[in-house]
Amino acid sequence: MIIVFRPHATQEEIEKIRQRVVDFGYEPKIIQGVEQTVIAAVGDETMHKSLETFETLPMIEKVVPIQKRYKMVSREFSNEPSVFDIGSSRIGSGNFLMVAGPCSVESREQMRTAAGDLTDCGIKVIRGGAYKPRTSPYDFQGLKEDGLALLAEIKEEFGVAIATEILSVPDVERVAEVADILQIGARNCQNYHLLEVVAGAGRTVLLKRGMATMVEEWLSAAEYLIVHGCPHVILCERGIRTFENSTRSTLDLSAVAVAKKQSHLPVVVDPSHAAGRADLVLPLAKAAIAVGADGLIVESHPNPQEACSDAVQQIPSGKFSEFYDELKPLIELCNKP
Numbered sequence: 001m002i003i004v005f006r007p008h009a010t011q012e013e014i015e016k017i018r019q020r021v022v023d024f025g026y027e028p029k030i031i032q033g034v035e036q037t038v039i040a041a042v043g044d045e046t047m048h049k050s051l052e053t054f055e056t057l058p059m060i061e062k063v064v065p066i067q068k069r070y071k072m073v074s075r076e077f078s079n080e081p082s083v084f085d086i087g088s089s090r091i092g093s094g095n096f097l098m099v100a101g102p103c104s105v106e107s108r109e110q111m112r113t114a115a116g117d118l119t120d121c122g123i124k125v126i127r128g129g130a131y132k133p134r135t136s137p138y139d140f141q142g143l144k145e146d147g148l149a150l151l152a153e154i155k156e157e158f159g160v161a162i163a164t165e166i167l168s169v170p171d172v173e174r175v176a177e178v179a180d181i182l183q184i185g186a187r188n189c190q191n192y193h194l195l196e197v198v199a200g201a202g203r204t205v206l207l208k209r210g211m212a213t214m215v216e217e218w219l220s221a222a223e224y225l226i227v228h229g230c231p232h233v234i235l236c237e238r239g240i241r242t243f244e245n246s247t248r249s250t251l252d253l254s255a256v257a258v259a260k261k262q263s264h265l266p267v268v269v270d271p272s273h274a275a276g277r278a279d280l281v282l283p284l285a286k287a288a289i290a291v292g293a294d295g296l297i298v299e300s301h302p303n304p305q306e307a308c309s310d311a312v313q314q315i316p317s318g319k320f321s322e323f324y325d326e327l328k329p330l331i332e333l334c335n336k337p
């Protein structure tokens with residue numbers, strides 16, 4: 001940490017702070033400028049008490065932390081990109097993962113048609129929400145346990161892995177019984193208690209970035225998962241809230257590039273929730289691949305017009321092969337280990 005004194009701090013004040021830095025377990029290095037003095041407090045910031053409270057002292061102008069607030073997710077911890085298996089698929093370091101399926105699990109027929117269409121295109125991980133986080137309490141909230149039972153049937157019948165969202169702590173065990181990928185939705189990215197419990201479920205976790213979450217906060221949320229026992233974390237950029245309203249969210253492709261630079265974890269993109277409209281999903285998916293995403297999670301429904309949620313953004317599952325075929329050459333080009 002760097003402690004910056006206000007101009008003309010007295011020698012006595014500087015000495016007092018130097019002593020406190022030592023008491024907190026850091027080695028102080030004093031840099032005396034013409035007007036201002038700075039103390040660089042050398043030591044592992046995660047092991048010692050934070051010096052940030054020094055900012056409340058009258059002779060201190062500011063305290064600047066140098067170390068990142070996350071460790072295990074960082075490239076400093078592991079410079080090799082993480083690679084792991086989900087069912088019969090692999091993600092990371094040139095292994096591109098395509099996840100597709102309806103926004104919500106609605107019926108057996110809907111899920112069987114979607115899974116049939118999507119597995120015909122080579123999709124091995126099917127998504128579908130049984131528990132839905134809806135903005136309005138009057139909207140479809142998901143089939144909940146009945147939805148989980150349908151996902152279990154799909155898993156069995158089609159031999160696919162399942163990605164589904166987990167909304168609350170009491171559901172963790174029953175959702176983890178069916179899910180290969182536990183999705184933490186944008187609204188729960190910083191629900192730390194949920195992250196801690198989900199981390200112990202023994203499943204891969206797909207952590208969506210919150211709509212107003214900075215990359216550092218998103219990576220710190222991933223750190224919670226790793227610290228609490230989940231080594232297999234997939235980061236997912238799904239668009240953030242900006243002033244722009246021609247799309248549902250603004251797909252922040254810079255964040256994908258930054259996350260991949262800062263972290264060894266695989267990063268996927270959800271172009272469906274970013275666009276909020278089906279006609280933009282393909283161009284956003286192409287851009288995501290080009291920027292280095294390790295995979296995509298795309299909403300696809302047998303009959304989008306009849307979908308109980310996110311109708312306008314879903315790609316008809318019967319046309320998914322056209323969508324996927326457009327992406328395959330790019331995936332091939334951009335994904336080298």
Ligand code: PEP
Pocket residue numbers: 103129133184185186187208238270273
């Ligand atoms: C979803 O995947 O259906 C969903 C609700 O996503 P998000 O959390 O990104 O809004």
Ligand code: MN
Pocket residue numbers: 103104273299309310
């Ligand atoms: Mn959705």
